[in-house]
Amino acid sequence: MQELTYIKKQQRGLIEMLLAMIICGTIGLTVVLSGEEASNLIFFRCLFGSLVLGFICFYKGLFQSTTYTKVFWISSLIGGIALQLNWYLLFSAYNNASIGVATTVYNIQPFMMVFICALLFKEKITKSILFWLLVSFIGLYLISSTKVEIIETYDVYIIGILQALGAATLYAVASISAKYLVGFSPILIAFFQMALGILVFFPFAKFEIFSTSNFQEITAIITLGVVHTGLMYILLYGAIQKLEAYKVASLSFLYPVLALLIDRFYFDVHLVVLQVVGILLIFLGAAGINLRGFIDTFLKDQSKSRS
Template identity: 40%
Template sequence: MQKQEGFRGNLEMIASMTIAGTIGWFVVMSEQSPETAVFWRCLFGATFMLLVCLYKGIFKQVKLNKPSLILLTVGGVALSLNWLFLFKSFSLSSIAIATITYHIEPFILVLLGAIFFKEHISTDKVLWLICAFLGTIFIIVGKQEGGAALTDKDTYLQGVFYAVIAASFYAIAAITAKKLKHIPPHIIVAFQLFIGIFVLLPFTPLGDISAISAVSWSFLVTIGIIHTGLMCLLLYSAIQKIPTALVGALSFIYPVVAVIVDWAAFDTRLTLLQFAGASAILIGAAGVNLNWRITKKKLKENRNELV
């Protein structure tokens, strides 16, 4: 029974990360501004999660106090701004580069934990942080190596910068979620999505709804229901069934799928330096997520040499 549950958890995690890896294509194909895409993602996603919570009777299990409401609101603002800057990054750099750069989030989370919660940063994490930082530099230089025009370079760098901002906001959202362990994740996501609606409302041209084509609507609805609602359900279900280390390992399906989709749909190919940078970021992120150790291994090797 446990094996069967673990197998199901693996499939759910793989499915959720595969869905996440395709979102860039759906955003681009919707032909909507990042503000519009995020607004409708929040609206459709919040509606879906509300129905799920009502169906499961989750609202009856929760009593929200003032501190919880403040954390939920901060998390909702951060989550919506995270999506906004990530979607902006897709069109300015590329889906592949934006998604890979976005995966510096674990390092930002570590730094925020050290600054605000005085959490200890191990030597290993510092080394993985340096690895990812060098990877980000390689990605930036990699575009310049491609010989693009100056305006293209500026746009590309802006896209990379937006991906870093997106990762920073996601880290803030993750920190607030950690402080809300007593609240079911479905409630957290539903509340944050509703906050996102109001954050993006002033920047969304609702008067132009009639100009949105049926095809664009299909992409927006899919982003809200599949890439937000269904993906969250699969992710939370998987987390309950498989070890944390396996969750961390399978999460790297997300950027791999994004790179493949970007190449297949838009013929986007990484330069040698970009590939090296992407590898450094993903290896560094894996090192942090999976607690890979560097220092102890080296100490053992040194001891063996002395013997």
């Protein structure tokens, strides 16, 4: 009976993670279709996302049952600001470097987290980490070697890649701040981060877009908040609670793969061979970092079973 419950839990977690990654993979497309500036788009993403997350928090009684500590507020503030600025840079990178390339470069974030943790918490950087870092940065160099054809100039393309790297660094900061929020509901944390985003980006909000934009643009703006923020967070955190970390890490690669497919088949972006090799190297490097602990454990178990 327990085994059957575990299997059902795993199946549900896999479905939730797959749906979350499909939603993530279409963020870039939704941003581009909205036709809006990054700052204005982030405001409405936070606004509509907070409505969904706030309803879930209210329904589950999270507002009343949570004891708010100083650590909660400080970590939520730091993580929230890093998350919003991360979105700003990433959304800008979509237009400057293409959706697929920006998303792939953005997936260097595990390395950013490793280096920040080494700097702040003196965590050791092993030879294995340095090897996978080298693999990814060779990939980054190959991607940067020539611009994709839909981008006007090489300078703009490089700016887009740097924006994606900056976004990855800020996302790592947001992830590290979440380490201090163990025991708090992830959905509640996300709600307060969205509320913070509303306050930060309110000066840039353009409410007139609902009278001047077309149906496609308005739909994209609302979808980004309701689906790509509210629903995606619920699915993602639900999956993380049900699945082992290595399954979450491996399925996360669906996000950039889908973004690349959208680039190719929707925007007709053609990459040269060196850029394709670069993308594969970044995927390989990120996989090496994300899955290294599980690979080491597996090899040790195999070694023990043979002896």
